[in-house]
Amino acid sequence: MEFEFFILDWIQTHLRHPILDPIIVFITTLGNAGILWIGLTILLAVRKSTRKTAAALAVALGLCLLWGNLLLKPLIGRIRPFNAQDAITLLIAAPLDYSFPSGHTMSSFAAAMVLLLTERRMGIPAMILAGLIAFSRMYLYVHYPTDVLAGLLMGCLFGWFAVRIVQKLHAHRFQRNQQEKPHR
Template sequence: MHFEGIPAFDAAVMEFIQTHFHNPVTDAVFPVLTTLGEAGLIWIAAALVLLCFKKTRTTGTLVLVTMLLTFVSGELILKNIVCRPRPCAAFPDFPMLIARPDSYSFPSGHSASSFAAAVMLTLRQKKWGWAALVLAALIAFSRVFLFVHYPTDVLAGALLGTLFAFVVYTVHKKKLEKPLADR
């Protein structure tokens, strides 16, 4: 399997994954995992559950704010500036396990929303955050495995989501540290 015409890093990682990771179990599991990340639904559902309890309401709100900022910057701005075709569009004869998305590839929205939510959860609720990070990493990996994103798309999405999680978390902490008279 050779992916010519794309950056060497992307080609090497994609060749390795496509050659060594496909089997009946992964071919069944990764489409399900990627569906969990569709439109950030698993993370939105988690945030909505957190909103239902006074103790976790702030965390739920911060997850939603982080995801919104990540969505706007990644899906609405960056994807339309970069306009990178997906690998499944660049290599149309490649066999697919899921439907071919028709939007642009960079950055990965699944990875961005997953890491935005998972990093915020880790910063706020360490007990659940680590499990969320594992799920986020699996969802991100699924995008390369399923041939709908390049590895650099996934890395950029993960970095974007992580960046916004830290920014929102820091701004929230600074707001709490201000004396009442300064608000």
């Protein structure tokens, strides 16, 4: 844990700056409650050509909610770094839940992975944004580096898994529809 505080304190000492502060706060806000990714899911669900992507996003975000926020956070119960260091002034409201894993990071990388695998033109900017959101959590002293790393790994795994689930369901449905067509 000392190494994690070393990284967080290094960010505070060498990277934190009054010009960057509002930018980082804005970036982290994009990940609040997964609202950006949920909104994107809804938008993609409107067009028939992107409905499979929307379904995969919904599955990935659901996995993040269930595994990360509802299961792992309370099970592990890791306190946040700002609770362990008294001298930190937060730039955002103090999160009330536990620290591990980073939900912002997990949902952002889950969505970005789905987009990277299904809509590549959107996937690359989404991965960059996910990385910025992940970094913002350490900059703001609300997550340890291992919280962010776990969120990144779990998010990518959930995103990949969600795409595979939707592909298999779609293939199964297509096959079933082909079998039900009358032969001429």
